[in-house]
Structures are given as structure tokens and as C-alpha cells.
Amino acid sequence: MTALEVCGARIGPELERRRLGFASPADQRAYVAGYRAYLDRVLAGSDAAHFIGSSEHIHAWLVTPERIAALDRFLCARFSEVRYLLYLRPQDELILSSYSEAVRRGAGEDFRAYLARHMRLSHWSRLKLWHRVIGRARLHLRLTSRDALVAGDLLSDFCDVAGIDARGLLHPPRVNEALSAGEIALRRRLNRVLPVLGRDGRLHPVYQIALRRLRPLIRGQGGRLGLSAQERAEILARNQADNEKIRKRYFPEREGLF
Numbered sequence: 563m564t565a566l567e568v569c570g571a572r573i574g575p576e577l578e579r580r581r582l583g584f585a586s587p588a589d590q591r592a593y594v595a596g597y598r599a600y601l602d603r604v605l606a607g608s609d610a611a612h613f614i615g616s617s618e619h620i621h622a623w624l625v626t627p628e629r630i631a632a633l634d635r636f637l638c639a640r641f642s643e644v645r646y647l648l649y650l651r652p653q654d655e656l657i658l659s660s661y662s663e664a665v666r667r668g669a670g671e672d673f674r675a676y677l678a679r680h681m682r683l684s685h686w687s688r689l690k691l692w693h694r695v696i697g698r699a700r701l702h703l704r705l706t707s708r709d710a711l712v713a714g715d716l717l718s719d720f721c722d723v724a725g726i727d728a729r730g731l732l733h734p735p736r737v738n739e740a741l742s743a744g745e746i747a748l749r750r751r752l753n754r755v756l757p758v759l760g761r762d763g764r765l766h767p768v769y770q771i772a773l774r775r776l777r778p779l780i781r782g783q784g785g786r787l788g789l790s791a792q793e794r795a796e797i798l799a800r801n802q803a804d805n806e807k808i809r810k811r812y813f814p815e816r817e818g819l820f
Contacts, residue, residue: 565624565632567594574623577667581763605640613641614724621648621688630695646696647723649716650808651706652820653683654789654797662740662787668758670750673787681797686804703812707820710813744783748776 566573572587573579584590605613624630637644651659661669661676669676692701704710704719711719721728741749752758752773757766765773789797798820805819813819 563590564594564598564636565629567591568632568636569626569628571629577759577763578619579763580759580761583762601640612725625688625691627691627695630691634696645700645702646692647702647704647720648689648692649704649706650685650819653685653801653805654794655706656683657681657797658787658789659740662746665741665746665749665753668753670753672750673746677789677793682800684801684804686807689808703808705813705820710816740786742780742784743787744780744785745777746787747783748773748780752776 563573567590572590573582573584579585582589582593584593620633624633634644657677657680660680661673664671664676689703702723704723706716708714712722713719717733718728720726721731752769756769756772758769760766809816809819
């Protein structure tokens with residue numbers, strides 16, 4: 563948000579604006595000013611050697627060189643060294659996950675129609691922007707594929723890359739799991755006839771009641787939404803050229819990126 567504010571841009575998703583209570587650009591300006599003051603107070607009172615921040619919104623919202631540069635200036639003004647760690651997810655997994663999230667947020671589109679529009683997800687096109695602004699030396703790239711992760715686990719891998727001793731730390735359970743096929747079907751129907759979001763960006767109370775009462779009807783339909791072998795092959799083919807550019811530059815030891 564600090565980067566968006568510097569560039570004169572507002573947060574795009576209505577869901578996020580509702581959750582943060584942003585009714586106007588002035589609300590966003592006040593929030594960013596408050597966060598800057600908060601962060602500066604924390605840093606002034608800390609003697610910690612490292613500061614770690616994490617947000618998938620950075621990748622989703624900072625989609626221009628100007629926004630990336632604005633974030634980097636904000637961080638470099640406060641830290642002696644700034645490095646970025648980016649995890650790339652296989653496109654077939656990403657499509658399934660993003661569709662589940664879209665339905666959770668109110669989409670009613672059929673999965674096959676969604677798939678047709680999102681088969682090509684170029685990691686390389688976004689990565690080039692970060693190369694241009696940040697440079698390769700400060701940009702560390704990792705893959706979420708199990709065979710590429712330390713101990714086959716994302717948190718273990720992150721701790722290893724970040725130099726954190728994970729021994730004795732609490733390993734939290736998974737959260738925000740993808741919706742089951744039955745839940746997706748139910749929500750798609752509800753999304754067409756009920757308000758999905760309340761003023762606070764959370765599920766509308768009426769929607770919550772409908773979900774609770776109708777969920778017993780989908781018991782036994784808890785399987786995950788999946789892709790056919792042909793669909794997976796087509797997704798791979800659509801993204802192969804850009805994935806290969808990344809593999810050659812960052813992971814030459816792998817036969818394929820994913």
C-alpha cells in the first residue's frame with residue numbers, strides 16, 4: 563500500500579478496500595501514514611539484526627516498474643540491505659487455487675470457462691519487471707514444488723533460505739485450504755442470488771446462514787476439483803517457453819522448471 567500511495571494508485575480489489583474500511587482515497591492515505599509511523603517507531607526501538615516482511619499482495623498489486631521501485635525506495639530508506647524472496651508455484655496448481663479463491667470471493671463462473679481464460683500464466687513476464695528494477699543479485703527465486711523445497715515443506719524451505727533455525731518453533735497447521743468440489747458448486751449457486759460480502763469485506767450474514775444450512779446437502783462431495791491429464795498437458799504447453807527461460811537462468815540443474 564505504501565508503494566501504491568506513492569504512485570497515486572488505489573487498492574484495486576473492492577474486497578480489500580472493504581476489509582480495511584477504505585471509503586475514499588483519504589482513508590488509504592491515512593492508513594499508509596499510520597503504518598509508516600508505526601514501522602518507524604518499531605525500528606527505532608529495536609536492535610534486531612533482521613526484519614522479515616511477507617505478503618502475496620506485493621506480487622499481485624505491484625505490477626509496474628514504478629510501483630516496485632516505490633516499494634524498494636521505502637524499504638531502502640529504512641534498512642541497510644534489502645533482499646527479496648519470491649516463490650513460484652506450478653501453473654496447474656495456481657489455476658485451481660485461484661479459481662477456488664475467486665468463487666470464495668463471489669465468482670459464479672464455471673471452472674472450464676475460467677480455465678480457458680487463465681491457461682497462460684507467465685511467471686517470466688512479471689519476473690522481468692523485478693529484474694529490471696531490483697536486479698538479480700537481490701532477487702532470490704524458489705519453487706513451491708516439493709522436490710525443490712528443503713524437506714519438501716514450504717516453511718522449512720523459507721527458514722533455511724532466511725537463515726532461521728526452525729528447531730523448537732511451532733509448525734502451524736495449513737489454513738485457507740482450497741474449497742471442495744461440492745462447496746464450489748454450492749457457493750456458485752449462492753453467489754448468483756445472495757450478497758456475498760458485507761460492508762466489512764467479510765461474508766455477508768445472510769450468506770453465512772445459507773452456507774451453514776445447506777452444507778449438509780453436500781456431504782460426501784468433499785473431493786477436490788481437479789484437472790484432466792489433457793488439461794495439465796495443455797497448461798504446461800502454454801507456459802513452457804516462459805518457464806524454460808526461468809529454468810535456464812535460475813535452475814539449470816532441473817530438467818524442467820516444474
